Amino acid sequence: MKFFIDTANLGDIREAYDLGVLDGVTTNPSLMAKEGISGDEKVKAHYKAICDIVDNNVSAEVISTDFDNMIKEGKELAKLDDKIVVKIPMIKDGVKALKYFSSEGIRTNCTLVFSAGQALLAAKAGASYVSPFIGRLDDISFDGMELIEQIVHIYGNYGYETEVLAASVRHSMHLLKCAEVGADVVTCPLKVITSLLNHPLTDSGLATFLADHAKAAGK
Numbered sequence: 001m002k003f004f005i006d007t008a009n010l011g012d013i014r015e016a017y018d019l020g021v022l023d024g025v026t027t028n029p030s031l032m033a034k035e036g037i038s039g040d041e042k043v044k045a046h047y048k049a050i051c052d053i054v055d056n057n058v059s060a061e062v063i064s065t066d067f068d069n070m071i072k073e074g075k076e077l078a079k080l081d082d083k084i085v086v087k088i089p090m091i092k093d094g095v096k097a098l099k100y101f102s103s104e105g106i107r108t109n110c111t112l113v114f115s116a117g118q119a120l121l122a123a124k125a126g127a128s129y130v131s132p133f134i135g136r137l138d139d140i141s142f143d144g145m146e147l148i149e150q151i152v153h154i155y156g157n158y159g160y161e162t163e164v165l166a167a168s169v170r171h172s173m174h175l176l177k178c179a180e181v182g183a184d185v186v187t188c189p190l191k192v193i194t195s196l197l198n199h200p201l202t203d204s205g206l207a208t209f210l211a212d213h214a215k216a217a218g219k
């Protein structure tokens with residue numbers, strides 16, 4: 001399973017990359033705004049800075065919602081770096097844009113997916129990634145994980161190449177369950193990745209090993 005970090009914060013991206021387990025980055029307009037990044041040139045420069053840190057897979061979201069402007073914007077984003085994946089919302093013109101970019105060999109991530117029907121459309125349109133949002137479904141009392149399972153199952157039935165990118169992953173149990181049901185990718189904040197490190201038996205075991213070593217060495 002690939003690990004993407006869901007942030008536009010360069011420090012967090014660097015930290016996750018330095019851990020050696022990072023396969024990519026997802027951003028969205030809210031995450032860019034959180035970092036105070038706005039205006040065409042600044043946004044592009046920020047995507048470029050992210051691309052300079054990681055090896056591949058940097059999702060950059062279009063702001064336009066009509067086909068012509070999504071294509072224009074997506075092409076400009078894709079031109080920034082080979083690592084860019086153009087992120088397109090699951091709307092009618094978005095589906096058309098997914099088809100267009102797929103025929104042009106430009107990678108896409110279809111975002112804001114909340115149903116299996118939407119995921120099926122994204123796959124048929126040739127999306128490279130589909131992003132179902134687990135946490136936001138959980139927030140409204142729907143089981144987000146059930147949707148991941150359903151999409152993995154449907155894509156498996158037909159051999160779709162679209163990768164299931166589980167998004168809105170809020171905690172380590174989300175991430176682990178995604179691994180169990182076979183999501184191809186999870187995207188989550190840095191703290192979810194680092195929370196996988198934690199186990200009290202690791203901490204107490206290490207403390208004992210170090211204490212025993214010191215005792216034997218006569219310290």
Ligand code: E4P
Nearest residue numbers: 006026027028135136167168
């Ligand atoms: C996905 O690409 C989105 O950026 C993201 O995962 C949304 O997560 P949230 O629901 O925690 O904002």
